[in-house]
Amino acid sequence: MDISKDKLLEMYRTMQKIRHFESKARDLAMAAELPGFVHVSIGEEASATGVCAALRKTDRITSNHRGHGHLIAKGGRLDRMMAEIFGKRTGYCKGKGGSMHIVDYSLGILGANGIVGAGLPIATGSALGAVIAGKDDVTVAFFGDGASNEGTFHESLNLAAVWKLPVVFVCENNGFGEFTPMATVTSVKDIAVRAKAYDIPGHIVDGNDVLEVFRYTSEAVARARAGEGPTLLECKTYRWEGHVVGEQAFLGGGSYREQSEVEEWKLKCPLIRFEKWCAESGKISSAELTKIVAETEKELADAVEFARSSELPSPSEVTDDVYNIT
């Protein structure tokens, strides 16, 4: 598959935006500037980016608690996302959702979700909605290895397979469900093999290779759009940071992985890998990449400034939007 230079530049920019946003979110949470729980996806940028690069604007995604990257990759604005995690009125959800619940309907982002496995049936239903409405939009469900042990994973794959729905299930296997190593609680080594149980294609993908993720997703999306049904992709990746920012404070000195393992995965950084590929293939110059980094830094700084200077919601807004009154 030949990937256009514009697409390559877009993918790099997306990965940089995710890395910058997540690093900043981590720092802000550690500095107690953000309320609530913050889960960041540093090290997992390639899967969110490669998947969403294969989608069009009217396609939809559902995401999970570690969702910032997915939302950025689907086009979410850094300023309104940052304002939301600050709990500000200018945030995507007017401060009602927070880090785990960012939504932008206009971009097909049906939402991050705080319940593990909740996004899969919603994505399946979104795909059903497209069929009912006679549209060829595809929906992607992002979820983790932990969610693949939820009943909703199995029920969704079965339903989507039976109805041949235009949905792509993207499992980001980062090796841990919260603080529990995946291998100790999962009956299979590779989540992708679970596709067999539902008679749909399942592929293991190098989740740190944005180009490979893009290729596999493009194929799965084309298949879904053609009415041939769902695909399960398992992107093998790794979470550099903990499950939740600040976890050291409540893990009480306990640990669930070796630092050497983290360091090994850092050597497989998806951004460095892409930069190397650019140099080796000669497709993109280092100057072009450097320019993107500088632009991203500026965009992020503006986003933080926007969030900090935005107003908090007024207590009188607490009862707004419980019901649709139209």
Added chain:
Amino acid sequence: MPQISFIQAINQAIAEEMERDPLTFLMGEDVVLGAFGATKGLIDKFGAKRVRNTPISEAGFVGAAVGAAMAGTRPICEVEFASFFYCAFDQICNQAAKLRYMSGGQATMPITFRAVFGAMGGAAAQHSETVYAQFLSVPGLKLVVPSGASDMKGLLKSAIRDNNPVIVFEHGALGWSREDVPAGEHLVPLGKAAVKRPGNNVTVVAIGAMVAKAMSVADKLEKEKISVEVIDPRTLIPLDEDAILASVEKTNRIVIADEGHLRGGAAADLAAIVADKGFDFLDAPIRRVTSLDVPIPFSPPLEKAAIADEARIEAAIRDVVGR
């Protein structure tokens, strides 16, 4: 006006609303065959794309209804028995109910959930429970409990058109009850109670199948010059508090009859509202007539012992009127 059954009313409401809007569709357990008759024949009118049998997989397909609503369609989602909602609690309570609020008003969730509830003779606790109280504490949902065929049709049509998640609880014992029901357009708004029978001495607020029981007790007591006003709230969320309070202001006495349980039930909720807002109207304590706080048993004499009935409604009325 034609007389039709509760089940036929459901069928008419769904057929009319699906006729009206091509994005309205039906999904659920055995809806193609129409296991209890409510959805019988809809497959012939609307085809397999819009009338879909789901696997017995409540979390999956209830969640899919949420996603389909978010994609701009209007699902009518049936689980056969209301106790099966427990298998889809996350999808209803965490997702359907909350996502509008959590998204700052971006999500619209026009879903109608339907299920049969209540004691209908030997179905035992997992097929006989009155489960709406479990949803009363979930802001974002609307709860509808029709007491007869006419309201069934009018309320279900309103529920389907509503842009919020609405659960319509259909009492199993009412299935073959018949009433005059307008053919064609017949809408009953959500949030408007019905005064089923005017009276002066005591208000009985009765929910679902308890309405007919309260009416029969009222008939009996009329002969003793005890005048009973029967109010059917029809929807628990939204609740027509004004109608209930206005009635209590007139009668100064209230009995709340519900097939649900006593603790934490719909009757407890209504009693608290009357105590909060209508205390000055009251000349007697608020009485609740509910089923016992036991799982609904299988064997007929045990089931009968557990379920609120006419005798208990009558006793409660006599207690508050002192006769």
